[in-house]
Amino acid sequence: MATLLHIDSSVLPxxxxxxxxxxxxFRKAWEEQHPDGTVIHRDLAADPVPHITAVAWSAGYAAPAERTPEQSAAFAVREALIEELEQADAVLIGAPMHNFSIPSTxxxxxDNVLLLGRTAGENPSAKGTPAIVVASRGGSYAPGTPREGFEYVRNYLEAVLDRTLGLDLxxxxxxxxxxxxxxxxxxxIPLYEASRKRAFEEAAVKAKELAERLAA
Structure with a gap:
């Protein structure tokens, strides 16, 4: 059975x-293709994960037997998030542009799932996992537009999800x-409506294509 890790981060409901x-x-189309599959849904706006701390960061580079109780508790949160990523057959992320970047959540x-020597480094543990990002934005930041230089969502996520975690983005x-x-x-508004229609069409198509790819 296929597992989809679905992450939402928009502050809007x-x-x-x-x-x-x-x-x-996308998720609906995915579930139609995988009626017996599993969806792990994390709504980071409703239930945010803790921001990384010195304790949580340092715990990732300490041997389990050498961690303090505080480090062990902090890393347990990171471990759960990392395992969700590692065990997923595909990842779906809603990443709206908030003030030119991704939501802090x-x-x-x-920051919690990126761990050098495990999920990042020479052999990332989730390398090759398909990941679809829905990168919505209030304006247009496409090449050739006046605000092209303010696009810090796609550029950032390509760097961290693709080139660092090794996801197939x-x-x-x-x-x-x-x-x-x-x-x-x-x-x-007509351009917005066309973009919205295209996004929903792409969601259905990409979900089906991904299902076929995983079944092959």
Whole structure:
């Protein structure tokens, strides 16, 4: 049975969040392909993981028998998150752009699971795991747009998820999500609607393609 690790990080609930909505569509399509599969869902906005501390960081580089009780407790949290990543057959991440970057809750998850010598380094333990990121954003930061240089979501996640953790990374990018709510962007609503429609279509297609890939 296939296991999907589904991580949401938007502060907005349900349909109010584009990243949650598109990720939910991917998950639904995934579950249709894997009726007997398992989904592990972490909502980092509702139940945030602790930000990394000196104790939690140092525990990762200490032998278990040498850890203090405080280090052992701190690393137990990291261990659970790392094992979820290592045991997943695929990863789905909702990563909306908050002030040009990812939500701090998602950064906290990354800091907890990234451990040199285990999930990072010469032989990352989750290397090759397929990962789909729904990277929604209120405007457009595509190449050639005025704000191209402010795109710190996709660039960052490519560096940490792909080149550091070794995940097989792909993106779905719903953009211009603020157009329906910002009068100054009203002329962009047709582009927003087209981007949203394309994102939902990609979610269904990529979920099916991934299911076929894992079944091969």
């Amino acid at each position: 349900g349909e109010a969040s584009s990243s949650r909505s598109v990720a939910a569509a 998602l950064k906290a998850w990354v 792909d993106f779905i990018v719903p953009e211009l999500t603020l157009a329906p709510r910002n009068p100054a962007m009203s002329e962009l």
